Amino acid sequence: MALKIKWSPLASAHLKDICAFISQDSETYAFIFAQPAISLVENIPTFPRSGRIVPEYNNHNIREHFYGDYRIVYRLKGSTVEIAAICHGTRLLKNVL
Numbered sequence: 001m002a003l004k005i006k007w008s009p010l011a012s013a014h015l016k017d018i019c020a021f022i023s024q025d026s027e028t029y030a031f032i033f034a035q036p037a038i039s040l041v042e043n044i045p046t047f048p049r050s051g052r053i054v055p056e057y058n059n060h061n062i063r064e065h066f067y068g069d070y071r072i073v074y075r076l077k078g079s080t081v082e083i084a085a086i087c088h089g090t091r092l093l094k095n096v097l
Helices: 009-023 027-046
Strands: 004-007 062-067 070-077 080-088
Touching (some): 004 009, 027 062, 027 070
Antiparallel strands (some): 062 070
């Protein structure tokens, strides 16, 4: 059974904010950033446990993939993959989630 993807409002806002920031210099680069990030998210349900366990939480159901300097954090909830946050790797997740 295929898992469904659900974006949290926080993760959606993160992606929009990142793209808005990049688009101040170049809308093209904002698009170039967003497309692979979304593709990565769309592929998570295929191998949901392939992401590393987020060290700050040490919970097998909270995982992440890296995309450039960014962390795409997601939660496994039954038949759903919830995208919880997209943040720069230097930010502490306890201040984000």
